[in-house]
Amino acid sequence: MKHNALAPWRSIRHSIATRLLAIVFSLYVLFAILLTVTQMVMEYNKAHSDIENHLKVVHETISSGVATALWDMDDNHLQAELIGVTRLPEIGGVIVRDEQEEILASEGMNTNGTIRPTTRNTEPEQTKSGQKAFSYTGDVYYEYREERKHIGTLTLIAEPDAVFNRVILSFSILVINAILKTIALWLIFLFFSRRLLHHPLSQLIQAVEQFNPEAKAPPPWVKLNIGGQNELTQLRDTYCDLTARLHRSQSDLMMLNEDLENRVKERTKELKEANAELKKAYARLNETSTTDPLTGWRNRRFISEHLDSDTAIIARTYQEWMTNHIQHPPPFLSDLVFYMIDLDHFKSINDSYGHEAGDEVLRQFCANLSTLFRKSDYLVRWGGEEFLVIARFVDHNQAGQMAERICETVAGLDFNIGNGYNLQRTCSVGYACYPFNTFHPDAYGWTDIVNFADRAMYLAKTNGRNGWVGIRYSPQCQTIHDPSLIVEQTLDLVNNQDLFLQTGKSLPHGSINA
Numbered sequence: 001m002k003h004n005a006l007a008p009w010r011s012i013r014h015s016i017a018t019r020l021l022a023i024v025f026s027l028y029v030l031f032a033i034l035l036t037v038t039q040m041v042m043e044y045n046k047a048h049s050d051i052e053n054h055l056k057v058v059h060e061t062i063s064s065g066v067a068t069a070l071w072d073m074d075d076n077h078l079q080a081e082l083i084g085v086t087r088l089p090e091i092g093g094v095i096v097r098d099e100q101e102e103i104l105a106s107e108g109m110n111t112n113g114t115i116r117p118t119t120r121n122t123e124p125e126q127t128k129s130g131q132k133a134f135s136y137t138g139d140v141y142y143e144y145r146e147e148r149k150h151i152g153t154l155t156l157i158a159e160p161d162a163v164f165n166r167v168i169l170s171f172s173i174l175v176i177n178a179i180l181k182t183i184a185l186w187l188i189f190l191f192f193s194r195r196l197l198h199h200p201l202s203q204l205i206q207a208v209e210q211f212n213p214e215a216k217a218p219p220p221w222v223k224l225n226i227g228g229q230n231e232l233t234q235l236r237d238t239y240c241d242l243t244a245r246l247h248r249s250q251s252d253l254m255m256l257n258e259d260l261e262n263r264v265k266e267r268t269k270e271l272k273e274a275n276a277e278l279k280k281a282y283a284r285l286n287e288t289s290t291t292d293p294l295t296g297w298r299n300r301r302f303i304s305e306h307l308d309s310d311t312a313i314i315a316r317t318y319q320e321w322m323t324n325h326i327q328h329p330p331p332f333l334s335d336l337v338f339y340m341i342d343l344d345h346f347k348s349i350n351d352s353y354g355h356e357a358g359d360e361v362l363r364q365f366c367a368n369l370s371t372l373f374r375k376s377d378y379l380v381r382w383g384g385e386e387f388l389v390i391a392r393f394v395d396h397n398q399a400g401q402m403a404e405r406i407c408e409t410v411a412g413l414d415f416n417i418g419n420g421y422n423l424q425r426t427c428s429v430g431y432a433c434y435p436f437n438t439f440h441p442d443a444y445g446w447t448d449i450v451n452f453a454d455r456a457m458y459l460a461k462t463n464g465r466n467g468w469v470g471i472r473y474s475p476q477c478q479t480i481h482d483p484s485l486i487v488e489q490t491l492d493l494v495n496n497q498d499l500f501l502q503t504g505k506s507l508p509h510g511s512i513n514a
């Protein structure tokens with residue numbers, strides 16, 4: 001997983017615990033504010049009521065003294081009463097009115113914005129806060145001989161600062177109380193929401209992220225730092241059970257896969273072996289079907305399967321030479337020489353010593369000829385005692401020498417036919433080369449060349465045997481006016497005038513050069 005430095009912050013910002021915290025505390029703070037405001041209003045009213053009660057008590061206490069001073073019209077006494085009252089800390093001022101609401105006397109309230117000492121019929125000033133100070137106005141009665149006479153009113157005005165301080169103190173206590181409670185609650189909630197919700201959920205998320213169904217070991221039990229049974233432990237139990245089952249299924253599947261793969265490998269190996277065997281059998285069959293069982297040489301089928309590619313390569317080589325390098329000598333070692341070889345008077349061996357002896361002669365004949373050629377040359381039993389050898393990628397100018405060598409080798413052999421009998425035989429060889437006409441490599445195919453070689457061999461036979469004849473292309477052939485018997489026969493046989501003959505030295509006719 002890609003590491004991201006901001007990830008923990010993001011996870012905290014988006015965690016359920018944080019969202020819960022945000023929602024709960026937004027609502028809580030709203031509620032706390034409303035509650036605090038209500039409490040403050042109530043506290044204000046209570047302070048008002050307390051002060052009013054207090055003023056009432058003070059009024060009851062001093063009203064008889066004031067009544068006596070009024071009744072006696074004793075200004076000094078009245079003044080002393082009033083000054084005495086204003087000495088009380090909660091009393092800011094006092095006003096005495098007669099029955100007609102005329103102010104008779106007042107006291108208290110200094111000059112800095114609050115009520116100040118005043119003369120008769122002067123209304124007290126307002127408090128500096130602009131509000132009318134808390135006040136209480138009560139009637140003043142003079143009692144004489146069980147008679148109660150109303151003689152005026154006494155107004156007591158509360159000291160504004162005292163009122164203000166008392167209300168502010170109550171408000172401050174309320175606000176501080178609310179803030180402290182909110183912070184404490186927030187911290188407690190944060191601690192427990194992280195411990196009971198955020199941490200276990202993070203542990204579960206981590207376990208889910210790290211779960212690998214293909215791991216060798218089963219998934220570990222997820223330990224949550226939370227006690228008791230609850231939704232999270234239930235979720236954990238379900239998750240662990242699910243992953244354990246998933247891991248088991250995956251292991252089973254992997255084992256099945258492995259087993260299947262092994263079986264496929266085994267089967268593939270068997271198939272490969274069978275295929276190799278089949279290829280070998282096919283090669284053996286092919287070998288057998290293209291091999292002559294008596295001599296071990298190839299048969300005609302082999303030639304027809306292989307010669308086309310050789311002639312195609314050679315034709316291309318000569319065409320390229322003609323196209324690009326005609327001024328240079330023709331390609332070297334790029335010819336096929338077809339030798340048709342036939343044992344002379346073979347029939348007499350069969351007739352005199354039996355077919356078995358004839359077979360033995362053929363075997364020894366082929367075995368000895370094989371030593372004259374390269375492994376890459378094609379040695380073919382063309383039919384009966386007639387053999388075709390194709391010397392591959394040689395110089396056609398050397399063809400006559402090889403034909404001579406064949407004749408000499410065979411003539412020098414002692415064929416052991418058993419029972420102490422040895423035989424000598426000669427052979428007749430005819431050859432032709434591919435390409436027959438180097439300037440037109442495609443003019444004659446390999447079957448034509450075989451045909452020419454066969455006819456050349458026939459000429460060698462008909463002209464005394466134990467010799468060779470080669471049929472070669474010559475552009476001057478058409479100008480031959482005094483053809484020998486061989487030439488006439490050749491021309492007659494192949495019906496083609498683009499020929500000249502080369503004969504072995506043992507033949508009486510010699511070479512004919514056009």
Ligand SMILES: Nc1nc2c(ncn2[C@@H]2O[C@H](COP(=O)(O)OP(=O)(O)OP(=O)(O)O)[C@@H](O)[C@H]2O)c(=O)[nH]1
Pocket residue numbers: 294342343344345346347348350354355356357358359362383384385461465
């Ligand atoms: N033993 C044996 N003889 C074979 C085999 N194939 C062909 N022959 C014989 O080879 C003989 C070929 O004889 P001919 O075609 O008359 O020629 P030749 O006697 O060799 O005389 P020229 O070829 O004219 O020199 C026949 O008698 C065939 O029966 C073989 O596989 N084994």
